[in-house]
Amino acid sequence: MVRSLWNVSWVCVRVRLNKVPANLLVSFTNHLMKMALVSEFLTKLTLSYGGEREPKCPTVVPAFDFNPEEDAAKIETAIKTKGVDEQTIIDILTKRCCSQRSEIVFEYEKRAKKDLVSALKGALSGSLEHLIVGLMKSTAQYDASEIKSSMKGLGTDEESLNEVLCSRNKEELMEIKKVYREMFKKELEKDISGDTSGDVAKLLLALVQAKREEPSSVVDYEKIDNDARALYDAGVKRKGTDVTTWITIFSERSVPHLQKVFERYKRYSPYDIKESIKKEVKGDLEKSFLTLVECLENKHLYFASRLNDSMKSKSVKEKVVTRIIVSRCEVDLMKIRSEFKRNFGKSLHQTISEHTKGDYQKALLNLCGGDD
Incomplete structure (x- = not known):
């Protein structure tokens, strides 16, 4: 791009070369060159927009002044202690990132001559065991x-x-x-x-099969319209549902594209996409499609809603809470926390405090990473 703009500017200058003062000519040429560089930079910026990885927003980050030998020694002592020192195990393993926990495993096995995960399974029980053992995996x-x-x-x-x-x-x-x-x-x-x-x-x-397209900086309005119409034609418009068309579009288009498709869909259908799913399919397929659409529309809100539903009643669905907190604490739990507070009026930290107890609660709160 710089070269092409330079060529254009040189042709223009040559037309009236003898009539332009030298200092103005140099200034004008430098100005064109700067504009070309800025233009090239903006072009690259635009082309990369939307195609980059989603930034991580973890609540568990690498510990400062990390000492795996010291951590391994403390955990060995905590496991050997009569009655087991759960607090020490929780404080160490919930405040180290995955790669640091791997180093602790190596140092523990070097000094204790036994597998740390097996030792943790023998020392802990119930929901706390499931959570801590889960943390020992990537x-x-x-x-x-x-x-x-x-x-x-x-x-x-x-x-x-x-x-x-x-x-x-x-x-x-x-x-x-x-x-x-x-x-x-x-x-x-x-x-x-x-x-x-x-x-x-x-x-x-x-x-x-992971065929989903990567996000593009170019918004293809024709494709958005075609997909919206295809979803309508395959469902609400006809008798019976062409599930294959729905599956293809839902599983292969990029997330930003599908978000625009769902908006465009309302132009064709008297129902939004979720209402259409409820009318067209039932049972497990309905649940699968609805879950997928919720994740496509706002994945962090989906997780926040799952957490809220799991802690609504007295009987907390600890398996669901553990899975979401453990699997997302080094990915995007900070965003999930924000959606939780925005949509349910309480912070995730406060809700965990009110609906769980004991060592399991302490571990969850550490992974949650603070109050909002």
């Missing part, structure tokens, strides 16, 4: 474990399966598939096919 390993757990035994925990598969981005899904293969010596797609069926299986498998 985010992808934890997600893979939760997916495997949701398909274990009689019946499938579709709610948990939907939560993980519908909310993870393309990069996260590809990493989960890789880690799942390493951990369980099976392909994730094969296990989903064996544990789900029909259109639900088709939707989940389409998500796991």
